[in-house]
Amino acid sequence: MSTPPQPVIKCESVYKIFGDNAVKMLEQSGGKIETAALLEAGCVIGVNNASFEVHKGEMLVIMGLSGSGKSTLLRCISRLIDTTAGDIFIDGEDLLAMNAKELINIRRNKMGMVFQSFALQPHKTVLENIAFPLEVKGISTTDSMDRAMEMVNLVELTGRENDFPHQLSGGQQQRVGIARSLAVEPDIWFLDEPFSALDPLIRKEMQDEFLRLQSVLNKTILFVTHDFDEALRLADRIAIMKDGVIVQIDTPANIVLNPATEYVAKFTREVPRERVLSCQNIMEKYDASAKVSDITVSTDAIIETVAEAVLTEQQPVAVTDDEGKIVGVLNSKTIIHVLFGEASSMPVNN
């Protein structure tokens, strides 16, 4: 096996502690972090010992209740705020060791960020807002305007480029925010609750739009949300945070099937499992002698999409992998279990 590719983002024991006493306390304890003592001293813990990696083209969704430290973690990784302790590597480079110039450089070329309240400049037109990161970089006006116009087309705002932000709806404003963050063609894309300020219908539309963009662009993404449905729709992996701690980091299916704590379980309880689980999560062993139905389903098909077909068959349905080889079978009994059964009594394979 070849060596695994270098992660794009790598966090090692990242801490962020707010409060005037924090630094003093850390110095006294020789850099060792004792959360209990810190809390007692009136510090607020934003991020508590976060370690994870994100690989190229992967979308990690950070999820948790309000105040759980999602934004703080994101701001640490974009170095908008200074990390109290730990290491962050971007493409193997030590982010925290960078000086101001290197930091500006990496932001100008590698990072893009989308904000919950859109954060557009009210006195600039759509086009000027989108071109802003390019102009800051020193790209000539005509070039940056051309590039910005491409972005306008990409987010489907053609015709509105000379409007001011206040003339646009929330969803349209966020499209501008997205276009601006993409203008410099960043490798890493940070999104902090980009759709939370939008009403549900628009939010759904924006999520679809976002998935479409991602399928074209294939960026490495850190996406913050407090909406579990949104996380399930978008994520390759989900990190669930509570009081600054990442309590679980895993694929959506695994989080639904095996919540690590009661806190995680609370999120997953309401989730319709047929929407999250794929065939491989619940298939049973294939016995070559047993009869199977004529139709087959693929391993990563979501249950919701195949349930009806499986239930109308008399025989179990074979599950095939990418090469068409049968790797397991789906019984209608299991499907019924997924659809109507108790969460705890689920037979699952990991």
Added chain:
Amino acid sequence: MHYFTEHKWIQFAALFAVFFVLVMAIDPATGGNFWRLQETSFWLLPDVVNDGLKFLIDDWWVVETYDAELDLTEESTMMKEFTRGLSGVLLFSINLIRELLLGGVKTVVAFTSWDFISEHEWARIPALPWPAVAAGTFLLGHYLGGRNLAILAGTSTIYIAVFGQWTPAMQTLSFVLVTVPLSVFLGLTLGVIAFKNKTFESILAPLLNVAQSMPHFSYLIPVVVFFGIGDHAGAVSTIIFATPPMIRLTILGLKKVSPEVLEAGMMSGCNPRQLMFRVLIPTARHDILIGVNQVIMQCLAMAVIASFIGAKGLGYDLLVSLNMLKIGQALELGVSIVLIAVVLDKLSLAWANKQVDYFANLPFHLRNKYSLTFLGILIFTSVIAYVASMFFPDKANYLYFIHESQGLTTEKFWDFIVDWIITNTYHSVQSFNFFMTTSILMPMKEAYLSMPVAATLLLVAGTGYIVGGLRSALVVTAFIAFIALTPWWDRALITAYMTTFAVIISVIIGCSVGILCSRSPRATKVILLVCDTLQTFPSFVYLIPVIMLFGVSDLSVLIAVIVYATIPATRYTVEGLSKVPQTLQDAGSMSGVNRTQRLLKIELPLAFPHIMLGINQTVIFSLFMVIIGAFIGTDDLGQLIMLSLSEANGMGQGIVLGLCVAFIGLAVDHLIHTWAEQRKKVLGVA
């Protein structure tokens, strides 16, 4: 005991009881320090300030200067050289703009010599024809605010020209055009530094507080010492006076920029400079432009008052005509000042509220249509003016420049009216004056003057304690004790009496008018508009009609103060009442209260904190105006400040007197703000 700590009004009652007992008990003859603080070394403070400033000017940092014309090396000090340089720059800028507007030679002479000018007739700067200026203001109004503003600005300019006030008006305008950009630049710079540096901000904040409560006149005194007399000195005092609000609004605006916009700027890869100039300042544009509006209004108000130290313009002419009691002329000048104030105010507000235009795709002539139009008009009017001068070589050229003696005038008419008023109302005004003076004002003044220092300080400290606890008690007592330590306690009491009287009347009138107007949305709109307009008038202007109607007396000062100070009381009452949340009003209506009950039980209590802030403004306005009233003749702190202005060693005295006035204002300000904050918290409307 519990009852006592729970109810503030009982505490106040007790406090007043003690106060009156003390007033009775302390005898002027034998009271000693309890009656008035005796002379202490603190009385030397003005001299110390004087000597300190003198040292700065005459002895500190001696430098050698070389005078090229006389070929002499002289000794001078850094401060002298600095003020000389600054004066030169200011004077040159003012003259340059002045001569662009009015024509002249001084600016050319500055680069050449008088001989050069007399030899070369063509080198004189010609005046801008007034129709060009009028068209310019019309276009500017149109560009910033549309048709109505254009008409207002254009007709005002025409009025000023036609009524023969072009020269002083353009002098004032040139003064404003120099002081405003400088104040804005200074205020913006200091504001940005304060925004970036917390220590600097915390040093600046109290200074700004004091600076904004010092009366206008106190700024003049040190400036005269450092800069002498003339337009440049006026400009310096104006800049010092107008910068604080700009600093404040800059800081406020920058702080209001949402953190996400800031972060978006950082993530776009801005370096600190780009972040400040391309993200923060443009985003805070509106607040900063409101600051510019404030600066313009302050500069104009100060331009009038700076005429006391020789700034030329409408203010200077006004001063002269008031001194000679030429009421008609004063009135005309007043109207011009007011017109300029209103136009500048409206223009700058329109600028603040204007969306940035978007041009990128327009062809050149559309992008620059206003400048091109103006250029066209300029050429056209110049040609006309030139041609006209060929036709009437000896007569006045009305299309170019209307001299004071050539303009229309309504002076005679006003003088006639004033005469008529005086002859017909003389007796009633006199008897009103007599009645007010003998039965209200004099007794009140006597009462104030009979307040012993000890009792007053106790009253102040007690009030502070009841309102805001120990800290407030210490703060306000310190302010008032400072005054008690100076030789001018009695003067301060007179200022206090005049202010109190004016505030009481203003509040009664203002609140009643405010409450009545707030009953109907139409009236609300109208009264707010009236307040807005009246507030733009430079305070000095209010003295004109009062002198005209009531002559020169304490009472006329008080009437001017009352008119001026009623504005904030009215405006805050209307605003406060209209800000009461609709849900609360509806809840009231549902529970079946009638209109009066609703006003008394729901709206007024909720609006009260805001109304109190209005009263606070009323106090500050009154104080300022009482001091300005010294021009008519009073015997309070203001009169002494005016006197220090003309005294050789009056600088220290003037500054300390200014501080006394500021401290009265700051004490009241502190009490009212503390109270209003608490009250708002209790009501949950903060």
